[in-house]
Amino acid sequence: MIARVLEQQNALSKVLSAHRKLRHLLPSWQDLEILESVNKALSPLQDFTDALSGERYVSISCVKPTLHLLNTSVLAEEEEDTNLTKSLKSKILNKKYEDSVTQELLNMSSFLDPRFRTQHTSEQETQTLKEQVITELIDIHQQQPVAQSTAAMEDNPELDAENPPAAKAKKKTLASFFKKTTSTTSAASFDPMVQFREAVAAELNAYIYMPCVDHEEDPLKWWNSRKINFPRLCKLAQKYLCIQATSSASERAFSTSGNVVTDHRSCLKPDKVDMLVFWQRTSQLLNRMF
Numbered sequence: 001m002i003a004r005v006l007e008q009q010n011a012l013s014k015v016l017s018a019h020r021k022l023r024h025l026l027p028s029w030q031d032l033e034i035l036e037s038v039n040k041a042l043s044p045l046q047d048f049t050d051a052l053s054g055e056r057y058v059s060i061s062c063v064k065p066t067l068h069l070l071n072t073s074v075l076a077e078e079e080e081d082t083n084l085t086k087s088l089k090s091k092i093l094n095k096k097y098e099d100s101v102t103q104e105l106l107n108m109s110s111f112l113d114p115r116f117r118t119q120h121t122s123e124q125e126t127q128t129l130k131e132q133v134i135t136e137l138i139d140i141h142q143q144q145p146v147a148q149s150t151a152a153m154e155d156n157p158e159l160d161a162e163n164p165p166a167a168k169a170k171k172k173t174l175a176s177f178f179k180k181t182t183s184t185t186s187a188a189s190f191d192p193m194v195q196f197r198e199a200v201a202a203e204l205n206a207y208i209y210m211p212c213v214d215h216e217e218d219p220l221k222w223w224n225s226r227k228i229n230f231p232r233l234c235k236l237a238q239k240y241l242c243i244q245a246t247s248s249a250s251e252r253a254f255s256t257s258g259n260v261v262t263d264h265r266s267c268l269k270p271d272k273v274d275m276l277v278f279w280q281r282t283s284q285l286l287n288r289m290f
Contacts, residue, residue: 002039006032034084041088044074053248058219060243061113064106067093068120105243108132112237114213114222126208134200137232141196203230256280 005012009032016022027035048066052059075089097103110116111129118126207230213222219241227234260276261268268276 002035003043006035006039033082037082037084038088040081041075041085041092044070045092048074049246052245055244055249055252058113058241059245060105061109061116061219061241063097063245064110064120065116067097067106104132105240109240109243112233112240113219114207114210115215115217115219117210117212118208119212130201130204133204133233133236134197136236137200138193138197140235141232200232203233206230207233253277253281 005027009027013026016026048070052062052066070093075092077086077089081089097106107121107125107129110120111118111126111133118129121129213219219237223230223234223237223241257273257277260280261273
C-alpha cells in the first residue's frame with residue numbers, strides 16, 4: 001500500500017490540490033520521507049512472506065535460513081538509510097523468534113532439511129540436536145511395540161493382555177540347547193537399546209557429512225528416495241517437515257468456509273459444510289499444481 005502511494009504521489013497531489021476541501025490531505029515532505037523510510041525497510045519482507053506462505057512445498061525448514069539471510073544482508077543497515085529505516089530494520093525481527101521452544105523447532109526442522117543441515121547452527125547447537133534426535137527416535141522405537149500390541153488387540157478382541165492364551169508345548173530338539181546357550185551369551189554381551197542408539201548415531205553421522213542438495217530440490221522427495229539408507233531419520237523428517245511456516249493455509253480454509261456458508265446457504269448441516277470445504281480446498285490445490 002505504501003509503495004503504491006509513493007508510486008502515484010504525483011497523481012494524488014494533482015487530484016487533492018484540485019479540491020479545496022481535500023487540500024489538507026496533501027502529504028508533506030515529512031510524510032513522504034516517513035513513507036519512503038518505512039517502505040525501504042518493509043518492502044523486502046513481502047517476497048519472503050509470499051514464499052513462506054506456500055502450501056505445495058516445505059516451508060518450516062526455511063525459516064531459520066531466511067532469518068539469517070534477512071539479518072545479514074537484506075535488512076542490514078546501509079549508509080544512506082535514515083534513522084527511522086535503521087530503527088525499523090533492527091526491530092523487525094528482534095524478539096519474534098527468541099522463544100526457546102520456537103528456536104528448538106526451527107533448529108530441528110532446518111537440520112532435517114538436506115538443503116541446509118548444519119549450515120546455520122553452531123557446533124554446540126548441532127551436538128544438542130544430535131542428542132535430541134537420538135532421544136526422540138528412542139521414544140518412537142519404544143512406543144512401536146505398544147502400538148502394535150494395541151492394534152493386535154483391536155483386530156482380535158478375543159485376545160486378553162492379562163490372560164494370553166497358553167502356547168502349545170513343543171518337544172525340544174538337540175539344536176535348541178545350542179541356540180539357548182548362544183542367545184544367553186549374546187544377550188549378556190549387548191543391549192538392544194544400545195545397538196539402536198549406535199545405529200541412529202551412525203545414520204546421523206552419515207547424514208551430516210553428505211553434501212547439501214540444491215535449494216530447488218524437494219526435501220520430501222529426497223527423503224523418500226533415501227528412506228532405505230536412513231530408515232530411522234526418515235520418520236523424524238516426516239514429523240517435522242510437514243509443518244507450515246505461516247498460518248496462510250488455515251486462513252485460506254477460513255476464507256473458503258466463508259464462501260461456502262453464505263447468507264443464502266445458512267441452513268447447511270456441519271457434515272455437508274465439511275465436505276464442501278474439503279472439495280473446494282482440494283480443487284484449489286489441484287489447480288495450482290496442474
